[in-house]
């Protein structure tokens with residue numbers, strides 16, 4: 001598949017790269033890592049990285065603005081996005097050829113070429129692997145592109161903490177550092193916390209509930225978000241906060257939006273993406289997301305999670 005992707009890249013003069021809505025460092029890291037690598041490798045081509053800007057990730061890169069007409073003869077590549085409805089900027093179908101590169105379960109294999117590797121820690125890790133595949137055939141990876149890829153790997157592995165981190169992940173990270181990635185500067189950007197968010201952290205630690213089965217949950221209403229002056233994407237990012245607490249097998253963060261409640265699920269070993277799928281979501285076995293439409297439905301998620309923990 002890597003060979004077919006490289007051939008397609010060589011054939012097209014215009015390449016547009018997308019990723020998922022509400023991007024995390026891996027979404028932007030894979031998108032901009034690939035995009036920057038292609039810009040540096042093929043300076044004669046027009047390469048664009050598109051989608052809505054994410055303020056909390058502006059230290060990585062801002063997005064390119066392009067017209068609909070740019071898609072006419074373009075190759076479109078979508079990174080880190082399992083399903084079509086999560087692609088940021090729905091013009092991604094307007095190109096001539098479409099490629100999906102992702103590490104989530106391939107429930108929705110959209111595109112002409114699909115390269116999915118669920119054993120990869122991150123989509124950024126796959127982009128680095130793609131570089132290794134193509135480096136003798138014209139692919140160039142500069143320090144800037146390496147930084148994006150390193151950020152993506154770091155983000156999706158929780159700084160090399162989650163079980164998805166493999167020996168390969170460490171090897172690639174070492175090679176990226178050898179290319180000059182200044183990881184301490186990057187970590188300062190990635191892991192800085194505002195006073196507002198630190199206080200919400202405190203609120204969650206004070207108020208979460210844990211059941212006898214080892215299921216933990218916290219409900220965060222719109223009023224609470226307002227009180228702490230924290231945005232939804234910011235609050236989403238602190239789902240890991242309950243991960244180190246003794247006795248918790250799996251946990252869920254409920255975040256109220258105007259029309260729905262966002263469900264952020266995490267687990268220490270239990271497979272929870274099946275539960276996420278039941279509630280309009282999906283994701284990784286140990287890290288998934290879903291959506292519910294009332295606090296009663298949120299209660300049902302908690303009950304299902306208790307049941308999962310009980311069986312474990």
Ligand SMILES: [Mn+2]
Pocket residue numbers: 026027080103122123156
């Ligand atoms: Mn990812």
